[in-house]
Amino acid sequence: MLVQLSLVFIIVWLLVLRWERRRMIQLASKFGSPNLWQLPVIGHSYVFIGSDEDRMTAFQKLGRKTNNTKEGIISFWQGHKLYLSISDPKSAEFILKNCLEKDDIMKISRLTTGNGTVFAPVKIWRPRRKVLAPTFSPKNLLEFAKIFSRQSDIMVEQLKPVAHSKDVSIWNFVNTYTLDSVCESTLGVSIHAQKLIEQPLLKSLEQITILDSARMCQPWLYSDTIYKMMPAYKRHTKCRKMIFDFINEVIRAKRNLMQEEKSLLKSESEQAVRQEGVRSFLELLIESSGGDKGYTDLELQEETVVLVVAGTDTSAVGTSFTILLLSKHLDVQEKIYQELQEVFGDSKRPIVPEDLPRLKYLDAVIRESLRLYPPVPVIVRKVENEITLPSGETLVKGTGILVHIWAINRNPKYWGDDADLFRPERFIDTPLKHPAAFISFSYGPRACLGYQYAMMSMKTAMANLLRNYQFLPASNAGTKQPIRLRFDIMMKSVENFTVQIKPRF
Numbered sequence: 001m002l003v004q005l006s007l008v009f010i011i012v013w014l015l016v017l018r019w020e021r022r023r024m025i026q027l028a029s030k031f032g033s034p035n036l037w038q039l040p041v042i043g044h045s046y047v048f049i050g051s052d053e054d055r056m057t058a059f060q061k062l063g064r065k066t067n068n069t070k071e072g073i074i075s076f077w078q079g080h081k082l083y084l085s086i087s088d089p090k091s092a093e094f095i096l097k098n099c100l101e102k103d104d105i106m107k108i109s110r111l112t113t114g115n116g117t118v119f120a121p122v123k124i125w126r127p128r129r130k131v132l133a134p135t136f137s138p139k140n141l142l143e144f145a146k147i148f149s150r151q152s153d154i155m156v157e158q159l160k161p162v163a164h165s166k167d168v169s170i171w172n173f174v175n176t177y178t179l180d181s182v183c184e185s186t187l188g189v190s191i192h193a194q195k196l197i198e199q200p201l202l203k204s205l206e207q208i209t210i211l212d213s214a215r216m217c218q219p220w221l222y223s224d225t226i227y228k229m230m231p232a233y234k235r236h237t238k239c240r241k242m243i244f245d246f247i248n249e250v251i252r253a254k255r256n257l258m259q260e261e262k263s264l265l266k267s268e269s270e271q272a273v274r275q276e277g278v279r280s281f282l283e284l285l286i287e288s289s290g291g292d293k294g295y296t297d298l299e300l301q302e303e304t305v306v307l308v309v310a311g312t313d314t315s316a317v318g319t320s321f322t323i324l325l326l327s328k329h330l331d332v333q334e335k336i337y338q339e340l341q342e343v344f345g346d347s348k349r350p351i352v353p354e355d356l357p358r359l360k361y362l363d364a365v366i367r368e369s370l371r372l373y374p375p376v377p378v379i380v381r382k383v384e385n386e387i388t389l390p391s392g393e394t395l396v397k398g399t400g401i402l403v404h405i406w407a408i409n410r411n412p413k414y415w416g417d418d419a420d421l422f423r424p425e426r427f428i429d430t431p432l433k434h435p436a437a438f439i440s441f442s443y444g445p446r447a448c449l450g451y452q453y454a455m456m457s458m459k460t461a462m463a464n465l466l467r468n469y470q471f472l473p474a475s476n477a478g479t480k481q482p483i484r485l486r487f488d489i490m491m492k493s494v495e496n497f498t499v500q501i502k503p504r505f
């Protein structure tokens with residue numbers, strides 16, 4: 001009897017769910033689905049189960065299928081929720097301008113970033129972005145360029161003992177370079193990550209992305225109540241505590257220091273002189289939010305965590321993929337070296353900000369690797385109110401939109417039949433066919449705030465590395481072998497960006 005009653009209950013529940021979702025079901029049937037079984041309760045989410053490499057392969061397959069449709073849109077179900085995967089730049093532009101709310105799935109990341117700009121609800125995001133945006137002014141960026149130059153000199157030094165070794169994973173070298181640069185520019189502190197063997201802050205950041213991406217792909221872990229019962233939550237809490245303790249200590253010290261300086265430098269002219277030097281994002285944020293009457297310590301913590309999380313891995317992934325691609329395309333590497341020779345000759349002088357605009361071919365190479373290997377391969381937004389796409393399709397409230405950055409960047413309708421080929425010249429000889437066709441930094445009012453910062457950091461690092469070293473494929477990797485990819489919120493190389501390094505001198 002109990003079994004029969006339970007069965008009736010489940011059937012009624014499923015019918016009610018279906019009735020509530022009838023408009024989503026209609027919408028889903030308008031667009032194709034990935035030609036896979038849609039299972040009861042979990043929908044298509046089983047596709048994303050498995051290793052992080054399986055997850056990335058699933059995203060790539062979804063992207064290719066989306067590109068093969070006429071509209072560049074495909075539907076799939078994650079549990080009982082409908083998602084549309086979008087790979088057409090026109091629809092992406094429309095979504096990114098009109099749907100500013102992040103999808104509910106991103107609440108998972110808010111465990112770490114709280115109401116910090118990147119994942120905050122729109123109501124909180126708007127005023128936060130207004131405060132954060134001016135800290136990325138060209139004047140401030142030029143000051144940060146000095147940090148990139150100095151930190152990349154350290155990276156070149158750190159590589160010396162391993163150059164000539166058979167195979168080297170460059171990931172740790174590049175990731176600690178970006179962490180040192182980000183900590184110095186955002187927090188104003190030197191943590192010397194490049195010189196330490198174990199870096200607890202980096203380990204905690206890494207653990208958190210692994211845990212969050214695994215949770216995102218398993219809808220049964222979305223509920224906070226269930227997740228808090230899992231062992232993963234314990235590990236997550238430990239990592240978060242490590243990050244927050246570190247950042248809060250820096251905020252406390254910075255506030256005290258600013259207070260002391262203010263009382264020491266009484267006159268306005270003295271304070272103006274102090275403002276000439278390199279000032280961290282944290283200092284700039286304290287001031288641009290209104291000084292003592294501005295952000296609380298919690299708000300400062302949230303914004304600084306965002307900058308560290310958004311700024312460290314992303315640029316490290318972008319730089320590491322560029323190195324990996326160059327190890328397979330020695331002709332391109334040689335062309336960059338020629339450009340570097342024209343700018344620097346045989347001089348060993350440090351890179352200064354004025355050098356960067358002259359490195360046009362290097363710029364095109366970095367953009368081309370970000371096109372083929374976008375560090376953030378997908379982003380998800382939410383349809384808050386019914387809207388109609390330029391193609392005429394009306395999207396239902398509550399639908400999730402997966403803006404498929406990886407697929408947009410390789411959409412053959414906008415990039416041609418050689419869309420999958422590494423050809424940096426396309427960024428020099430052909431104008432973009434649509435402003436949102438190259439979308440690694442996203443698009444619209446909520447696009448990446450660190451775009452210029454990241455380009456400067458990556459260009460400085462690449463220029464410094466290529467002046468000193470030549471990168472060759474790993475001993476077991478030919479130039480033609482495809483790069484194996486994995487997904488942990490960001491897209492990375494399974495083989496941890498392994499290459500061979502040959503000193504130039």
Ligand code: HEM
Binds near residue numbers: 312374454
């Ligand atoms: C290659 C490097 C980078 C890539 C590919 C990248 C990509 C992205 C993407 C895809 C988003 C999401 C935008 C959206 O949802 O529409 C984003 C947001 C953001 N990024 Fe970056 N990013 C990079 C580097 C950086 C750096 C170095 C910083 C700061 C130092 C930074 C700060 C931010 C911030 C603050 C946001 C949130 C913007 C908002 O919600 O208003 N990013 N980035």
